[in-house]
Amino acid sequence: MKKAYRAALLRFDDAGAPQFDQDGLLVTGADAQGRVRVLDAGSHAAVAPRHPDAEITHWPGRILAPGFVDMHIHFPQLDIIGAPADGLLPWLENYTFPEESRFADAAHAQAAASFFFDELLRQGVTTALTFCTSHPASVEAFFGEAQRRQLRMIGGKVLQDRHSPDGVRDQTEQSLIDTEALIRRWHGTDRLGYAITPRFAPTSTDAQLRGAGELAAKYADTWIHSHVAENKDEVQWARELFPRARSYLDVYTGFGLMRERAVYAHCIHFDDADRQLMHETRTAAAVSPTSNLFLGSGFFDFEGAQRTHMLHGLASDVGGGTSFSPFHTMLAAYYIGREGQTKPGLSLKPSRLWWLHTAGAAQALGLAGTLGNLQPGCEADFLVLNPVATPLLARKTARSESLEELLFALIVLGDDRLIERTVIGQQGAAAA
Missing domain, CATH: 2.30.40.10 (Urease, subunit C, domain 1)
Structure with missing residues (x-):
């Protein structure tokens, strides 16, 4: 009717x-x-x-x-919003990893998923690209609750088999077996989509990243979801771990992890060669302004992204981000557009900000004409x-x-x- x-x-x-x-x-x-x-x-x-x-x-x-589209959010981090830290890496060590270890428990994961979707809908977010944790139970809770509510959501199990503490570190071979099983169970079921989710290059071995790339090639309509170039200390760490790569972003290229429907959060410490690579591969940036301001990570270059035609859209990045609210995210993006550019004074029009959190985000996800x-x-x-x-x-x-x-x-x-x-x-x- x-x-x-x-x-x-x-x-x-x-x-x-x-x-x-x-x-x-x-x-x-x-x-x-x-x-x-x-x-x-x-x-x-x-x-x-x-x-x-x-x-x-x-x-x-x-x-x-x-409805708003959130291009990057961590549902297991809702309870660490506003946790004080000196920067990204101490924040991960002191707050993120201890909290995420709790998601091995299915009951805890289910309770968090229920609250998470209540909050998204209260704030007007109808689609989100979401990190779960390294525990399959967190993915089952996420997709099960989204399916019950008949929502269009995208998520995946985090892959992190090194440089991670007990409780969140997974095992290389089993992590890939679990990922493929979850793809087969959930990807394309009702309104759900799966994202192959290496946490970020420093926390995955070459074998795990290679396996993720093989799965991304085998299941070409899945998403890829990770982080890149968020923090200067992280960039230096990646350079030490992958000395043959031209840049931090280039690490992912070498493992077949850049293509349409690949989304990387932050993309702050880029040069034009990185932006051009993003454009050529139709890989998208999830811009997370409240998180970047809160953790002191730096400023996304909107002018550079527009000039090189790099796909990008807005994201809350809860819990590094400080609010589920798209209005807070858009306002923070406006601040960064005014002050954080290589050519200061860029003024993002209000309609452009709104587009970046709706139809533009859908376009960046490869879902133009479907949502947003x-x-x-x-x-x-x-x-x-x-x-x-x-x-x-x-x-x-x-x-x-x-x-x-x-x-x-x-x-x-x-x-x-x-x-x-x-x-x-x-x-x-x-x-x-």
Whole structure:
């Protein structure tokens, strides 16, 4: 059965330009496979006559927007948000690895997965590319809970067979056997996708990285998910461990781990040769501004990424990141765009920030036209935003004289109160 939703409507064209209808109509319905998709979208005056049989829900004063896409997040790290540390490597040693060791316990993993998805939906995130831990139990909990909620999620077992403490270090051969079994069990099941997930090059042996590359070639429509060039100490460590590689990024090339649907978090300490390699292989960067600011890692070069046509999108990187909120992430990206560039003063337009966390992130994941947008054919996961959710927000948005001013007000002043509903199309219902 068709359903239609009337409110202001935000979506993006193929070039990433925003399209906004003050009085819009979004029409959804099931396709031949039973998947709920956008059938039509545009102004109410133009769309309504084409669907006289659609049941209309009217949300006056609200904005319909695509669900946010988080390109890099660690579901087992939700309890270490805000853990103080001198930098990335001490933070991993003192907080991350001890917390992740708890995910060998299936009951603990399940409880964390349930809270994790509650929080994502509360913040308006409908798809995420997610690190689990090195324990298969964490992956089972992640995918099982996502399947129960009928969400489109991507995740995978972490691979780390060296330079890691007991409790999180895995065994090379068994880690690859477990990864392949999990791919076969979960990849392509319902709305789920598997990501082959070396933690980062220094914590995997050559044999493990080689095995990961072989799996990536064998299962070519999976994702690859890892970290690169986040922190200067980490970059130096990688240089010592892989002296033959031109750069830290080049390590992954040598193991067949750069291709479409490969996503590397951070990508801060890059030169143009690295950016060009990313572009040529259609590998994407997951930009994690709150994490980079919190851990003092450095600044992603948005100007360099745009100049070299390097795929990139936004990510929370919880728990190094300090918030699940896409609004906090977009605002931090704006700060970095203003201050952290080789050519300072770049101003990322509000609509560009929003695109990088929705349709642009979907494009970087190789899922353009499937999610992150409200154009016909996209899966119908969307948000109902209340632009007067707080007194200050109401005062500010009432004075907005353009779409860019409106979106920037929502980015600067928005938080979870702005998300009135998160609608998952497959459920036909709203998750508050």
